[in-house]
Amino acid sequence: MANTLSLSKQTNKVFRALGLFILLVLMQTVGATEFKVGGSNGWTVSSDSDALLYNQWAKTHRFQVGDSLLFVYNPNKDMVFQVNNEDYNKCNTVNPIATFEDGNTSFKLNQSGAHYFISGVKDNCLKNEKMVVVVLSDRSKNNPTPSSPTPPPPSRNGASSSFVVSFIRHVGALVGSYVLFGM
Structure with missing residues (x-):
């Protein structure tokens, strides 16, 4: 009887530890967010007179490693290219880092820093269908106490x-x- 009670307590502890581990994993994945690029308009040439529509949209969000961008567009009329800074500035569609053509592209932000996106249709890019997304660095791993207070x-x-x-x-x-x- 004493062995059964002791075994029951050990099993209970194992289940509690397993439950805590699962909970911690779940809490980590909950923090990631998928952002629909351009909001309800999606990824398209804007008729808006504002030339920096996508960059203004990107500046209103805080992107973190693990988040993803959802590009929604007509695959018969457009594409999304990930490019470097120089190709972004010149709307160069010749040598992209990555090409997406499915009309419903989810791009995972797996590292901090700037990420550059342009339309795969050069004329659309020249009409400012392009965007820079800056992903925040993960300070929790490198610097647990920031040197200056940051706003919420x-x-x-x-x-x-x-x-x-x-x-x-x-x-x-x-x-x-x-x-x-x-x-």
């Missing part, structure tokens, strides 16, 4: 997304407390 980040993808992420993290913390401490 703007909403990453609207209030509803922030609420959902916050809600899931709080529920995760409660579940983690229960798993660890039996509360």
Whole structure:
């Protein structure tokens, strides 16, 4: 009887540790966001007189490693090219880093720094269908305490997304407390 009780306690501890591990993995993946490039207009030549439409859109968001960009466009009329800075400035479509033609392209931002995108149709690029996305560096791994205070980040993808992420993290913390401490 004593062996059965001891085995039950050990099994309970193993399940709690496993539950905590799963919870932590889940919380890490919840933080990634998919951004629809250009909002409801998608990836297209703008009839707007504003020449920097996509760059202004990109500046209103904070992109982090793990996020992704969703380019929605007509695959019969357009493409998305990832290019370097020089090709971005010249709308050079000859030697892209990556080419996307499916009309519903999801591009994962897997490193910090600037990422350059242009339309694969040179005339569209010349009409400012191009964008620079700056991905923030992950300071948590390199510099745990920033040297100067930073302002709070703007909403990453609207209030509803922030609420959902916050809600899931709080529920995760409660579940983690229960798993660890039996509360």
